[in-house]
Amino acid sequence: MNSSKYQHLFFDLDRTLWDFDSNSEITLNQLFRDYQLQSIFGSFLFFKSRFEYHNGKLWNAYYQNRIRKEDLMYRRFYLTLKEAGTDDLDLAKEIAQDFIEISPLQTKTFPNAHKTLQYLKDKGYNLHIITNGFNEVQYKKLSNCRLISYFTEIITSEDAEANKPSPLIFDYALKSAGATRSNSIMVGDDLKTDIAGARKSEIDQIYFNAHKNKHEDQPTYEINNLIEITKIL
Structure with missing residues (x-):
């Protein structure tokens, strides 16, 4: 004792x-490839940087009880897509679901x-x-x-x-x-x-x-x- x-x-x-950062990057890379997001964002680095920006802001809002869990999950992708000129809620929700499934599989x-x-x-x-x-x-x-x-x-x-x-x-x-x-x-x-x-x-x-x-x-x-x-x- x-x-x-x-x-x-x-x-x-x-x-x-x-x-989190390393595992998230691996996950985002897979999503970038799976959803062929290069046509929307041009580069992975732009996609990643804008996701991290919106994700951070929404988590701060969640900490302050200003946003629900369900909204945080998809809005971080919706706002990221929208900033790049793609206003597609259904696509955002698809990507969000995959992120929730793939991310916890990472083991770093x-x-x-x-x-x-x-x-x-x-x-x-x-x-x-x-x-x-x-x-x-x-x-x-x-x-x-x-x-x-x-x-x-x-x-x-x-x-x-x-x-x-x-x-x-x-x-x-x-x-x-x-x-x-x-x-x-x-x-x-x-x-x-x-x-x-x-x-x-x-x-x-x-x-x-x-x-x-x-x-x-x-x-x-x-x-x-x-x-x-x-x-x-």
Whole structure:
């Protein structure tokens, strides 16, 4: 059993364990080919950049409860197509459905994800997921990447009926895991949702800053590689 004051570790999934950007690019590449989108966008880079722009804006709206899950799923493609001169809602919905099916099949994780999680599990920590992602997608990601066996509780924003950084999802997670604020720590890549949310809920944080972005925040800990968690805990 570990001797740390922390007993429960809550991990974000996308961009913390599951390499969202790399896996998304693989998926978008397949969609670009399957739907022959070069005739609309000219290049994959233009398609990808505009999708990422609209996807980011819509996810921010979702975090603020200004858009429904069902609308987010297709509107990110509808707005991307529309910007390139193709106003086709049916095509957007087709592509959106394929994206939801293909994306969670991708299996790229961040370096040392498995090694770090195995170390923590062997040390006796209770590991959990807190994600703003959708149930039908996140569970598939965890299963296909063979990450799911490390975790005791998987908390999604859908189950909690609240998105990070809301204290409601952290309260729900603590109750589900049988954890307390003082014996828990949150590991995540997003300063606004993971770190600020945990801090607001009086939970310590480990900021996973894989790209070494400059910032003025002061998380409890900061790492650039997941294996560094083993030096903290």
